[in-house]
Amino acid sequence: MPDFDLDSFKKTWQxxxxxxxxxxxxxxxxxxxxxxxxxxxxxxxxxxxFLFFSVLGLFYIIKGTESNSFLNILEKLGVQKTSDLKLxxxxxxxxxxxxxxxxxxxxxxxxxxxxxxxxxxxxxxxFILKIIQFKKTVNAFILINIVLLISxxxxxxxxxxxxxxxQHIEITNSTITxxxxxxxxxxxxxxxxxxxxxxxxxxxIIKKLDRNLQQLxxxxxxxx
Numbered sequence: 001m002p003d004f005d006l007d008s009f010k011k012t013w014q015x016x017x018x019x020x021x022x023x024x025x026x027x028x029x030x031x032x033x034x035x036x037x038x039x040x041x042x043x044x045x046x047x048x049x050f051l052f053f054s055v056l057g058l059f060y061i062i063k064g065t066e067s068n069s070f071l072n073i074l075e076k077l078g079v080q081k082t083s084d085l086k087l088x089x090x091x092x093x094x095x096x097x098x099x100x101x102x103x104x105x106x107x108x109x110x111x112x113x114x115x116x117x118x119x120x121x122x123x124x125x126x127f128i129l130k131i132i133q134f135k136k137t138v139n140a141f142i143l144i145n146i147v148l149l150i151s152x153x154x155x156x157x158x159x160x161x162x163x164x165x166x167q168h169i170e171i172t173n174s175t176i177t178x179x180x181x182x183x184x185x186x187x188x189x190x191x192x193x194x195x196x197x198x199x200x201x202x203x204x205i206i207k208k209l210d211r212n213l214q215q216l217x218x219x220x221x222x223x224x
Contacts, residue, residue: 031212031219032127036118038209039134043111045201046141050104057097074160077179078169085163092159096152103148107141124220131213138206142198146191153187 070089071081079085114134118127157180164171 031216032118035127035131035209035212035216036115038205038212039111039115039118039131041205042138042202043108043115046104046108046111050101050108053104054101057101070156074163077160077164077171077175079163079167089159092155096155100148100152103144107137107144110137110141124216128213128216128220131209131216135206135209135213138202142195142202145198146194149191149194150187153183153190157183 071079071086074085075081111134114130114137118130118134160179163169
């Protein structure tokens with residue numbers, strides 16, 4: 001029986017051609033499919049947000065919780081609570097809530113369009129452009145929500161000063177300063193919480209989408 005030569009065996013093993021596990025077409029299809037799924041996840045998250053805030057807003061409108069909380073703050077500033085004041089606030093709150101839900105509904109529709117518009121078998125360059133466009137849509141959605149939050153706070157601040165002026169209520173400078181600082185700090189805290197939410201929920205998916213996008217660009221550069 002011939003002697004077993006381990007070095008010769010290892011050399012022969014290393015010289016064996018290694019077959020690739022997947023070819024470029026299969027890898028491309030896998031990346032496309034995963035990218036499309038990430039778009040779908042963001043679409044369903046936005047749908048859940050829309051439904052949640054719709055139900056929450058309807059609850060507040062029916063119960064009048066937001067109205068009572070806001071009017072209680074005004075009472076501490078010396079404002080007299082009247083039915084006209086409550087009606088005015090309810091109208092403003094309703095308009096702003098509808099505006100917010102309309103913005104969310106618009107982006108839900110845009111996300112759906114992006115999801116339906118992405119085809120797994122599509123031309124690579126077109127697919128990359130659609131992923132980039134989708135990322136821009138997500139960033140716009142986050143930015144507009146933050147701007148809308150700041151705008152709503154500004155409207156309610158102006159409403160407070162309008163009521164104070166209408167009812168000829170004079171308050172000390174320290175009270176006004178404290179009120180403004182409190183509103184600004186609470187707005188900053190809320191904006192940070194909103195940003196953190198989107199950073200965690202949307203950011204995780206966008207990072208995975210970015211990795212896929214980079215791999216798609218690498219494949220495109222190799223094919224060019």
